[in-house]
Amino acid sequence: MKYEHVLAFALEHPWAVTDSMRAIIVNILAQRIAGEQPDPAELSALVNRQNLPQPTRGGVAIIPLYGVIAPRMNMLSEMSGGTTFEALTGHLHAALANDAVKTIVFDVDSPGGNVAGAREFAGEVLKARAQKPVIAVAQYLMASAAYWPMACATQIVASPSAMIGAIGIYHIHDDISEALAKAGIKREVLSAGKFKAEGADGGALSEEARDHRKGLIASAYASFVADVAKGRNVNASAVKGGYGEGRTVNAETALELGMIDRIGTLAETLARVGPSAKSPTPSAVATGQELPLAAATPQELQADVHWQSRMLGELLALEADSI
DSSP: OOOOHHHHHHHHHHHEHHHHHHHHHHHHHHHHHTOOOHHHHHHHHHHOEEEOOOOBBTTEEHHHEEEEESOOOOHHHHHHHHHHHHHHHHHHHHHHHHHHHEEEEEEEEEEESSSTHHHOOOOOOOOOTSHHHHEEEEEEEEETTTTHHTTTSEEEEEEEOOOOOOOBBBBBOOOOOOHHTTTOOOOOOOOOOOTTTTTTTSOOOOHHHHHHHHHHHHHHHHHHHHHHHHHHTTHHHHHHHSSSTTEEEEEEHHHHTOOEEEEEHHHHHHHHHOOOOOOOHHHHHHHTOOOGGOOOOOHHHHHHOOOOOOOHHHHHHHHHHHH
16 A cells, blocks of 8 residues: 555544545545545545745735645645645744744635644744734635634634634544455554554454544644634633534624634735735736736735646646655
8 A cells, every 4th residue: 555654644643624624535545545546526625725935015924824734745735735834834934034024914725634733833823923913814714723823823814705613623533344355455463562553453443442532632622722712812611612612603703703803805904914915916926926016906906816726637647646
């Protein structure tokens, strides 16, 4: 099997991601483990946008946070067009070190991802906001492991159609014993250490193994809640009982619940924090060139600044060549 490095990343840590993306990830991983090729339609659902550094505009650094989040770059983040906490930390540090940058804006459209690195990055955002204003803009999804560190920003803004929240944790375990048997595979696991091979036979978890994993989930959830509470300056009970309880909510509800600070688009936010910080067009971002301000039309400024980063054919070719 050629996907051990991906599976180790995906299965060893709990996840904080939306339920719809969870279903896609689980299905793809289950097919991988069983030695099958995933459905191209499911792969296409993972296609997202590139997390390219964007030009600084009017003293505002724009840091994109798109797609599924991983701790470090790997096949899953490449395949999904997602980002990593490692890359986000680098972008944040660069913005902090740049004296020309007065305000940092995160442009967020992410269902969340793996929890590994989430707490560390939340701490980086908390430290950053003590040095420069940090504004997180949800356009159009800020969920789970994406909301986790963004809750630590100075301010959270959501576009009118944005969805916010999904504060919760889960862990994946697939019982693939039937799939292995169907494929004619009889797995034998040799190990040393009492719990080393828990679940490695591909069957159902024992009660002891299940309880252990539930403990990991509870611990990650406690960290998630604690960081959100610190970032939003509320107590943990307010987060547990009043921030959607694992669900995403619309912008109006998020504002009522105190999960965000205001409703507005990215273009409106850029105009508010820096009059000359125009929203870049896709072509300007793709080339890394700053769009002349006189050339920006009102339609361009209101347009979605994102674009599809990969066609499905390119995705499948990448998958075949890089694994």
